[in-house]
Amino acid sequence: MSDTLAALLKRRKNKSFQDLAKVLTLLERKSGKAADYRVLFEPPRAPSLRIGVTGPPGAGKSTLIAQLVKDLRSQGLTVAVLAVDPSSPFTQGAILGDRIRFSDSFNDPGVFIRSIGSRGSSGGLTAAAYLMLRAFDLWNFDVVLIETVGVGQTELEVMYVADFVIVTLVPESGDAIQAMKAGLLEIADVFVVNKADRPGADAFARELKDSLELGGDAENVKVLLTSATKNDGISALTKLISSEKDKKKFILNRKDKRRLQAEARALLLLNESQKLEKKIQKIRTPKDLASCLK
Ligand SMILES: Nc1nc2c(ncn2[C@@H]2O[C@H](COP(=O)(O)OP(=O)(O)O)[C@@H](O)[C@H]2O)c(=O)[nH]1
Ligand SMILES: [Mg+2]
Numbered sequence: 001m002s003d004t005l006a007a008l009l010k011r012r013k014n015k016s017f018q019d020l021a022k023v024l025t026l027l028e029r030k031s032g033k034a035a036d037y038r039v040l041f042e043p044p045r046a047p048s049l050r051i052g053v054t055g056p057p058g059a060g061k062s063t064l065i066a067q068l069v070k071d072l073r074s075q076g077l078t079v080a081v082l083a084v085d086p087s088s089p090f091t092q093g094a095i096l097g098d099r100i101r102f103s104d105s106f107n108d109p110g111v112f113i114r115s116i117g118s119r120g121s122s123g124g125l126t127a128a129a130y131l132m133l134r135a136f137d138l139w140n141f142d143v144v145l146i147e148t149v150g151v152g153q154t155e156l157e158v159m160y161v162a163d164f165v166i167v168t169l170v171p172e173s174g175d176a177i178q179a180m181k182a183g184l185l186e187i188a189d190v191f192v193v194n195k196a197d198r199p200g201a202d203a204f205a206r207e208l209k210d211s212l213e214l215g216g217d218a219e220n221v222k223v224l225l226t227s228a229t230k231n232d233g234i235s236a237l238t239k240l241i242s243s244e245k246d247k248k249k250f251i252l253n254r255k256d257k258r259r260l261q262a263e264a265r266a267l268l269l270l271n272e273s274q275k276l277e278k279k280i281q282k283i284r285t286p287k288d289l290a291s292c293l294k
Helices: 005-010 017-029 034-041 061-074 092-096 127-138 154-161 176-181 201-214 234-247 249-253 257-281 286-290
Strands: 049-055 079-084 111-116 143-149 164-169 190-193 222-225
Touching (some): 005 017, 017 127, 049 154, 061 079, 061 234, 111 127, 127 257, 154 257, 190 234, 201 222, 234 249
Parallel strands (some): 079 143, 164 190, 190 222
16 A cells, blocks of 8 residues: 555654655655645744855756765765756756766755656646655754746746845856846845856856945845855855855744745635536536536
Protein backbone atom coordinates (compact mmCIF):
# COMPACT_ATOMS: atom_id res chain seq x y z
CA MET A 1 0.00 0.00 0.00
CA SER A 2 1.31 3.42 -0.83
CA ASP A 3 1.81 5.95 1.95
CA THR A 4 -0.81 8.59 2.54
CA LEU A 5 0.12 12.24 2.93
CA ALA A 6 -0.93 12.05 6.58
CA ALA A 7 1.31 9.03 7.24
CA LEU A 8 4.29 10.58 5.49
CA LEU A 9 3.94 13.87 7.34
CA LYS A 10 3.54 12.06 10.62
CA ARG A 11 6.99 10.49 10.35
CA ARG A 12 8.67 13.71 9.18
CA LYS A 13 11.07 13.57 12.11
CA ASN A 14 12.96 10.83 10.23
CA LYS A 15 13.81 13.47 7.61
CA SER A 16 13.77 10.84 4.89
CA PHE A 17 14.32 12.35 1.44
CA GLN A 18 12.35 9.48 -0.04
CA ASP A 19 9.38 10.41 2.11
CA LEU A 20 9.82 14.07 1.22
CA ALA A 21 9.82 13.27 -2.50
CA LYS A 22 6.54 11.37 -2.03
CA VAL A 23 5.06 14.24 -0.01
CA LEU A 24 5.91 16.72 -2.78
CA THR A 25 4.35 14.50 -5.42
CA LEU A 26 1.16 14.24 -3.39
CA LEU A 27 1.14 18.00 -2.83
CA GLU A 28 1.65 18.64 -6.52
CA ARG A 29 -1.42 16.51 -7.24
CA LYS A 30 -3.13 18.07 -4.25
CA SER A 31 -4.38 14.71 -3.13
CA GLY A 32 -5.30 14.23 0.48
CA LYS A 33 -7.90 15.64 2.79
CA ALA A 34 -7.87 19.18 4.16
CA ALA A 35 -7.14 17.78 7.60
CA ASP A 36 -3.92 16.21 6.27
CA TYR A 37 -2.65 19.66 5.35
CA ARG A 38 -3.06 21.13 8.79
CA VAL A 39 0.41 20.18 9.97
CA LEU A 40 1.88 22.16 7.06
CA PHE A 41 0.39 25.32 8.50
CA GLU A 42 1.69 24.89 12.00
CA PRO A 43 4.52 27.34 12.73
CA PRO A 44 7.74 25.44 11.99
CA ARG A 45 10.33 25.15 14.75
CA ALA A 46 13.15 26.34 12.55
CA PRO A 47 11.90 27.72 9.24
CA SER A 48 14.20 27.50 6.24
CA LEU A 49 15.52 30.76 4.87
CA ARG A 50 13.95 31.01 1.42
CA ILE A 51 16.08 32.63 -1.24
CA GLY A 52 14.30 33.55 -4.47
CA VAL A 53 16.50 33.62 -7.55
CA THR A 54 14.75 35.29 -10.45
CA GLY A 55 15.65 36.96 -13.71
CA PRO A 56 15.33 36.51 -17.46
CA PRO A 57 15.90 33.12 -19.13
CA GLY A 58 19.57 32.43 -19.75
CA ALA A 59 20.84 34.92 -17.16
CA GLY A 60 22.57 32.07 -15.33
CA LYS A 61 20.14 31.45 -12.47
CA SER A 62 20.57 27.67 -12.48
CA THR A 63 24.34 27.94 -12.75
CA LEU A 64 24.40 30.44 -9.92
CA ILE A 65 22.22 28.17 -7.78
CA ALA A 66 24.52 25.20 -8.42
CA GLN A 67 27.45 27.28 -7.14
CA LEU A 68 25.51 28.62 -4.17
CA VAL A 69 24.56 25.08 -3.17
CA LYS A 70 28.23 24.06 -3.11
CA ASP A 71 29.17 27.13 -1.06
CA LEU A 72 26.34 26.73 1.44
CA ARG A 73 27.12 23.02 1.81
CA SER A 74 30.74 23.79 2.55
CA GLN A 75 29.47 25.87 5.47
CA GLY A 76 27.58 22.83 6.71
CA LEU A 77 24.14 24.17 5.80
CA THR A 78 21.51 21.86 4.35
CA VAL A 79 19.89 23.07 1.14
CA ALA A 80 16.75 22.39 -0.87
CA VAL A 81 16.25 23.69 -4.39
CA LEU A 82 12.81 24.27 -5.89
CA ALA A 83 12.94 25.21 -9.55
CA VAL A 84 9.65 26.62 -10.79
CA ASP A 85 10.70 26.34 -14.38
CA PRO A 86 9.92 23.65 -16.92
CA SER A 87 13.23 24.22 -18.68
CA SER A 88 15.29 23.93 -15.53
CA PRO A 89 18.19 21.50 -15.69
CA PHE A 90 17.50 20.47 -12.09
CA THR A 91 16.23 17.06 -12.98
CA GLN A 92 18.61 14.19 -12.77
CA GLY A 93 18.13 13.13 -16.37
CA ALA A 94 18.72 16.53 -17.85
CA ILE A 95 21.63 17.42 -15.69
CA LEU A 96 23.73 14.47 -16.80
CA GLY A 97 24.01 15.86 -20.28
CA ASP A 98 24.38 19.42 -19.04
CA ARG A 99 27.56 21.39 -18.78
CA ILE A 100 26.73 22.16 -15.17
CA ARG A 101 28.65 19.63 -13.17
CA PHE A 102 26.11 19.31 -10.49
CA SER A 103 26.09 15.56 -10.03
CA ASP A 104 28.10 15.84 -6.79
CA SER A 105 25.18 17.58 -5.18
CA PHE A 106 22.81 14.83 -6.29
CA ASN A 107 24.65 12.33 -4.16
CA ASP A 108 24.92 14.70 -1.21
CA PRO A 109 22.53 13.81 1.63
CA GLY A 110 22.38 17.52 2.57
CA VAL A 111 20.92 18.62 -0.75
CA PHE A 112 17.41 18.02 -2.04
CA ILE A 113 16.43 19.14 -5.54
CA ARG A 114 13.01 19.34 -7.09
CA SER A 115 11.54 21.12 -10.09
CA ILE A 116 7.93 21.88 -10.89
CA GLY A 117 6.94 22.77 -14.40
CA SER A 118 3.64 24.48 -14.23
CA ARG A 119 2.36 27.77 -13.05
CA GLY A 120 -1.08 28.34 -11.60
CA SER A 121 -3.99 28.85 -13.94
CA SER A 122 -4.10 32.46 -12.81
CA GLY A 123 -0.54 32.86 -14.02
CA GLY A 124 0.90 33.04 -10.52
CA LEU A 125 2.87 30.58 -8.51
CA THR A 126 1.01 27.34 -8.07
CA ALA A 127 -0.57 26.46 -4.78
CA ALA A 128 1.72 23.42 -4.93
CA ALA A 129 4.79 25.66 -4.73
CA TYR A 130 3.54 27.24 -1.51
CA LEU A 131 2.75 23.86 0.01
CA MET A 132 6.07 22.35 -1.05
CA LEU A 133 7.95 25.19 0.58
CA ARG A 134 6.06 24.49 3.78
CA ALA A 135 7.14 20.86 3.54
CA PHE A 136 10.76 22.02 3.26
CA ASP A 137 10.26 23.93 6.52
CA LEU A 138 9.06 20.73 8.19
CA TRP A 139 12.11 18.85 6.93
CA ASN A 140 14.27 21.56 8.55
CA PHE A 141 16.40 22.64 5.61
CA ASP A 142 18.59 25.57 6.54
CA VAL A 143 18.23 27.26 3.17
CA VAL A 144 15.80 26.81 0.27
CA LEU A 145 16.73 28.22 -3.14
CA ILE A 146 13.76 28.95 -5.39
CA GLU A 147 14.38 29.49 -9.09
CA THR A 148 11.68 31.36 -10.99
CA VAL A 149 12.09 32.41 -14.57
CA GLY A 150 11.38 35.74 -16.19
CA VAL A 151 10.85 39.29 -15.08
CA GLY A 152 7.17 39.77 -15.89
CA GLN A 153 4.42 40.68 -13.47
CA THR A 154 3.73 37.10 -12.41
CA GLU A 155 7.35 36.58 -11.48
CA LEU A 156 7.15 39.44 -9.05
CA GLU A 157 5.12 37.06 -6.95
CA VAL A 158 8.34 35.40 -5.87
CA MET A 159 8.62 38.10 -3.23
CA TYR A 160 5.64 36.59 -1.45
CA VAL A 161 7.29 33.20 -1.02
CA ALA A 162 10.92 34.20 -0.66
CA ASP A 163 12.51 35.84 2.37
CA PHE A 164 15.31 37.28 0.28
CA VAL A 165 15.28 37.88 -3.46
CA ILE A 166 18.25 37.77 -5.81
CA VAL A 167 17.47 39.34 -9.19
CA THR A 168 19.90 38.00 -11.76
CA LEU A 169 20.71 40.18 -14.76
CA VAL A 170 23.44 40.09 -17.39
CA PRO A 171 25.42 42.91 -19.02
CA GLU A 172 23.15 42.59 -22.06
CA SER A 173 20.04 43.13 -19.95
CA GLY A 174 19.99 46.64 -21.35
CA ASP A 175 18.75 49.79 -19.81
CA ALA A 176 18.97 49.50 -16.04
CA ILE A 177 16.31 52.11 -15.50
CA GLN A 178 14.00 49.98 -17.62
CA ALA A 179 14.64 47.11 -15.21
CA MET A 180 13.53 49.34 -12.35
CA LYS A 181 10.32 50.16 -14.14
CA ALA A 182 9.56 46.47 -14.55
CA GLY A 183 9.07 46.34 -10.80
CA LEU A 184 12.38 44.65 -10.09
CA LEU A 185 13.41 47.19 -7.53
CA GLU A 186 10.36 46.35 -5.49
CA ILE A 187 11.34 42.71 -5.19
CA ALA A 188 15.14 42.75 -5.23
CA ASP A 189 17.21 42.52 -2.07
CA VAL A 190 20.28 42.16 -4.21
CA PHE A 191 20.97 42.57 -7.91
CA VAL A 192 23.46 40.14 -9.35
CA VAL A 193 25.08 41.16 -12.60
CA ASN A 194 26.12 37.70 -13.77
CA LYS A 195 28.38 36.88 -16.73
CA ALA A 196 30.74 39.54 -15.42
CA ASP A 197 33.38 37.86 -17.57
CA ARG A 198 31.66 39.50 -20.53
CA PRO A 199 32.22 43.07 -21.72
CA GLY A 200 30.01 45.80 -20.34
CA ALA A 201 29.43 44.22 -16.93
CA ASP A 202 31.09 46.99 -14.91
CA ALA A 203 29.28 49.73 -16.80
CA PHE A 204 25.96 47.96 -16.39
CA ALA A 205 26.52 47.47 -12.66
CA ARG A 206 27.40 51.14 -12.29
CA GLU A 207 24.28 52.15 -14.15
CA LEU A 208 22.22 49.96 -11.83
CA LYS A 209 23.85 51.50 -8.77
CA ASP A 210 23.24 54.99 -10.10
CA SER A 211 19.58 54.36 -10.60
CA LEU A 212 19.34 52.85 -7.10
CA GLU A 213 20.91 56.00 -5.70
CA LEU A 214 18.46 58.15 -7.61
CA GLY A 215 15.63 56.20 -6.06
CA GLY A 216 17.19 56.42 -2.59
CA ASP A 217 17.50 52.63 -2.37
CA ALA A 218 21.25 52.26 -2.67
CA GLU A 219 21.61 51.42 1.02
CA ASN A 220 19.04 48.65 1.09
CA VAL A 221 19.70 47.01 -2.25
CA LYS A 222 23.13 45.75 -3.19
CA VAL A 223 24.64 45.20 -6.61
CA LEU A 224 27.10 42.33 -6.98
CA LEU A 225 29.10 41.16 -9.97
CA THR A 226 29.42 37.42 -10.49
CA SER A 227 30.62 34.95 -13.03
CA ALA A 228 28.75 31.81 -12.13
CA THR A 229 30.57 29.54 -14.57
CA LYS A 230 33.94 30.70 -13.20
CA ASN A 231 32.73 30.66 -9.58
CA ASP A 232 33.71 34.32 -9.25
CA GLY A 233 31.92 36.61 -6.80
CA ILE A 234 29.73 33.83 -5.40
CA SER A 235 31.21 33.99 -1.91
CA ALA A 236 29.99 37.58 -1.46
CA LEU A 237 26.51 36.33 -2.20
CA THR A 238 26.84 33.40 0.19
CA LYS A 239 27.93 35.85 2.88
CA LEU A 240 24.78 37.92 2.36
CA ILE A 241 22.69 34.77 2.65
CA SER A 242 24.40 33.66 5.88
CA SER A 243 23.94 37.06 7.46
CA GLU A 244 20.25 37.07 6.51
CA LYS A 245 19.92 33.64 8.10
CA ASP A 246 21.58 34.84 11.30
CA LYS A 247 19.40 37.94 11.60
CA LYS A 248 16.24 35.82 11.86
CA LYS A 249 14.16 38.83 10.86
CA PHE A 250 12.77 36.71 8.05
CA ILE A 251 10.79 34.64 10.54
CA LEU A 252 8.79 37.70 11.60
CA ASN A 253 8.36 38.89 8.01
CA ARG A 254 6.59 35.65 7.13
CA LYS A 255 3.57 37.02 8.99
CA ASP A 256 3.26 39.94 6.57
CA LYS A 257 -0.37 40.34 5.54
CA ARG A 258 0.42 40.51 1.84
CA ARG A 259 2.36 37.28 1.99
CA LEU A 260 -0.42 35.47 3.81
CA GLN A 261 -2.98 36.77 1.34
CA ALA A 262 -0.90 35.74 -1.67
CA GLU A 263 -0.70 32.21 -0.31
CA ALA A 264 -4.41 32.16 0.48
CA ARG A 265 -5.15 33.39 -3.03
CA ALA A 266 -3.18 30.54 -4.62
CA LEU A 267 -4.78 27.92 -2.37
CA LEU A 268 -8.32 29.21 -2.72
CA LEU A 269 -8.07 29.63 -6.48
CA LEU A 270 -6.95 26.03 -6.78
CA ASN A 271 -9.76 24.84 -4.55
CA GLU A 272 -12.39 26.71 -6.51
CA SER A 273 -11.02 25.69 -9.89
CA GLN A 274 -11.11 22.03 -8.85
CA LYS A 275 -14.76 22.43 -7.85
CA LEU A 276 -15.53 24.18 -11.13
CA GLU A 277 -13.82 21.45 -13.13
CA LYS A 278 -16.12 18.87 -11.55
CA LYS A 279 -19.11 20.91 -12.68
CA ILE A 280 -17.63 21.34 -16.16
CA GLN A 281 -17.16 17.58 -16.54
CA LYS A 282 -20.89 17.14 -15.98
CA ILE A 283 -21.78 19.26 -19.02
CA ARG A 284 -22.81 16.79 -21.73
CA THR A 285 -25.60 18.44 -23.74
CA PRO A 286 -26.55 21.92 -25.02
CA LYS A 287 -29.23 21.87 -22.36
CA ASP A 288 -26.62 21.29 -19.63
CA LEU A 289 -24.66 24.21 -21.00
CA ALA A 290 -27.69 26.47 -21.07
CA SER A 291 -28.31 25.82 -17.40
CA CYS A 292 -24.71 25.92 -16.19
CA LEU A 293 -24.83 29.47 -14.91
CA LYS A 294 -27.89 28.88 -12.77
N1 LIG B 1 30.04 33.51 -19.87
C1 LIG B 1 29.24 33.13 -18.87
N2 LIG B 1 28.26 32.25 -19.12
C2 LIG B 1 27.47 31.88 -18.08
C3 LIG B 1 27.64 32.38 -16.78
N3 LIG B 1 26.70 31.85 -15.98
C4 LIG B 1 25.96 31.05 -16.76
N4 LIG B 1 26.42 31.05 -18.02
C5 LIG B 1 25.89 30.29 -19.18
O1 LIG B 1 24.65 30.84 -19.56
C6 LIG B 1 23.77 29.82 -20.02
C7 LIG B 1 22.46 29.87 -19.27
O2 LIG B 1 22.68 29.49 -17.92
P1 LIG B 1 21.53 28.97 -16.97
O3 LIG B 1 22.12 28.80 -15.63
O4 LIG B 1 20.86 27.79 -17.56
O5 LIG B 1 20.54 30.23 -17.01
P2 LIG B 1 19.03 30.36 -16.45
O6 LIG B 1 18.11 30.19 -17.60
O7 LIG B 1 18.95 31.75 -15.92
O8 LIG B 1 18.85 29.33 -15.39
C8 LIG B 1 24.52 28.52 -19.86
O9 LIG B 1 25.10 28.18 -21.09
C9 LIG B 1 25.58 28.84 -18.84
O10 LIG B 1 26.72 28.03 -18.96
C10 LIG B 1 28.72 33.30 -16.54
O11 LIG B 1 28.94 33.79 -15.44
N5 LIG B 1 29.47 33.64 -17.64
MG1 LIG C 1 17.39 27.84 -15.17
